[in-house]
Amino acid sequence: MSLLVEEKLEKLVQGGTETLTKRDLTDALSMGPSIDGLLARAAHTVLLRTLGPGVCPTGIIEISNSCQKNCLYCGLRRGNSTLPRYHMTVEEIVSAIENGWRHGIRSFLLQSGELLGEAHAGSVVEVLRRVAGRWGDEAGMVLSIGELPRRTLEELGKAGAHRYLLRIETSEQELYNRIHPKDGLHRFGARLQCLADLGETGWQVGSGVLVGVPWQTVESLASDLLFLRDRDIDMCGFHPWIEHSDSPLAEYRDLAPEREARVRLTLRMTALLRLMMPDIDIYATTALQMLDPDGPEKGLLHGANVLMPGLTPSKYRLNYRLFDGRTAVPDDPGRVMAAMTARCSAIGRKLMPGEPGDPLHYIRRILSVRAGG
Ligand code: SAH
Ligand code: SF4
Numbered sequence: 124m125s126l127l128v129e130e131k132l133e134k135l136v137q138g139g140t141e142t143l144t145k146r147d148l149t150d151a152l153s154m155g156p157s158i159d160g161l162l163a164r165a166a167h168t169v170l171l172r173t174l175g176p177g178v179c180p181t182g183i184i185e186i187s188n189s190c191q192k193n194c195l196y197c198g199l200r201r202g203n204s205t206l207p208r209y210h211m212t213v214e215e216i217v218s219a220i221e222n223g224w225r226h227g228i229r230s231f232l233l234q235s236g237e238l239l240g241e242a243h244a245g246s247v248v249e250v251l252r253r254v255a256g257r258w259g260d261e262a263g264m265v266l267s268i269g270e271l272p273r274r275t276l277e278e279l280g281k282a283g284a285h286r287y288l289l290r291i292e293t294s295e296q297e298l299y300n301r302i303h304p305k306d307g308l309h310r311f312g313a314r315l316q317c318l319a320d321l322g323e324t325g326w327q328v329g330s331g332v333l334v335g336v337p338w339q340t341v342e343s344l345a346s347d348l349l350f351l352r353d354r355d356i357d358m359c360g361f362h363p364w365i366e367h368s369d370s371p372l373a374e375y376r377d378l379a380p381e382r383e384a385r386v387r388l389t390l391r392m393t394a395l396l397r398l399m400m401p402d403i404d405i406y407a408t409t410a411l412q413m414l415d416p417d418g419p420e421k422g423l424l425h426g427a428n429v430l431m432p433g434l435t436p437s438k439y440r441l442n443y444r445l446f447d448g449r450t451a452v453p454d455d456p457g458r459v460m461a462a463m464t465a466r467c468s469a470i471g472r473k474l475m476p477g478e479p480g481d482p483l484h485y486i487r488r489i490l491s492v493r494a495g496g
Pocket of ligand 2: 190191192193194197198199200201235236237269
């Protein structure tokens with residue numbers, strides 16, 4: 124007789140190696156609140172056993188809010204004509220990195236809308252060269268700047284970046300088509316191809332999904348988890364969907380779960396992925412914190428091991444408005460790091476600045492390839 128998901132979770136807590144099936148995943152995602160404590164305990168135990176209590180701060184710098192795309196959920200979509208657009212200069216980006224460096228941050232995520240022009244990729248290459256020239260391997264650079272042609276990915280890799288985050292948003296093609304415009308720019312197949320290109324050109328690959336969008340089912344979320352596992356990703360971040368009042372998807376908010384349920388689903392997805400992929404990096408995202416002030420702690424207690432201090436200069440920050448509710452915060456990484464250190468120690472975890480932050484999953488993968496495994 125097959126085990127119930129609760130029994131499997133108990134066994135995982137005890138050190139078992141049970142595999143979660145699609146049925147287990149849909150059960151865990153759809154059960155009442157009684158599952159939450161056990162799920163968090165299982166994920167946290169597996170995390171501590173595999174990676175220990177350390178939490179890596181990855182400083183995020185939102186380098187431009189311009190975008191050629193028109194995703195139906197996002198405030199940066201090109202159709203949002205009310206948003207003042209900005210591009211940080213190379214000097215501004217390097218100085219934001221330096222600002223984080225002074226506070227011990229060694230892992231940096233550069234994020235932007237998707238821009239195919241040579242100018243954008245060129246300025247990112249220039250930033251990467253300057254970082255490599257100044258700090259060498261001590262700075263770990265992550266990029267999340269949308270779908271790019273393979274040759275641009277290769278150029279960025281040669282300039283010194285090793286990690287790339289490209290969220291699939293949903294692994295279900297039909298849902299993907301419902302939350303993106305039907306034009307040649309938003310093709311599910313192209314996103315899959317870019318994920319494959321990233322893997323083939325040697326990147327450490329991150330992905331993730333939007334949780335709680337209209338029309339999404341728990342079966343679809345369970346398929347997302349299996350997709351992420353089958354793609355053997357190295358990093359992941361789950362965003363609960365948050366309405367942006369000027370985005371077309373906001374009109375369908377009645378078809379989405381309540382915000383509290385979106386937070387709960389995001390935490391469950393985090394915990395389940397940790398159980399399925401014990402040695403990857405999982406980000407507690409700023410979107411989670413936006414919907415729940417205790418989001419970072421909750422994310423960490425459900426298996427996340429990366430926090431994201433914001434390093435975008437305050438004059439730009441409010442305009443990087445993916446969703447409603449973004450607020451201004453002072454440019455003070457020292458204060459942010461102190462608050463994160465306190466959040467971590469309150470739950471028995473330890474913020475570990477000083478690490479460029481390559482995921483253990485990647486390190487093991489490379490070692491196994493070298494050993495011919
Ligand atoms: N333009 C790049 C990277 C920046 S956007 C790209 O799309 O890949 C970063 C992430 O913000 C996206 O992956 C998307 O999942 C998330 N996002 C956009 N709008 C959102 C919303 N309304 N709620 C929650 N997350 C959102
Ligand atoms: Fe652009 Fe990314 Fe927003 Fe889509 S999700 S509109 S690609 S910034």
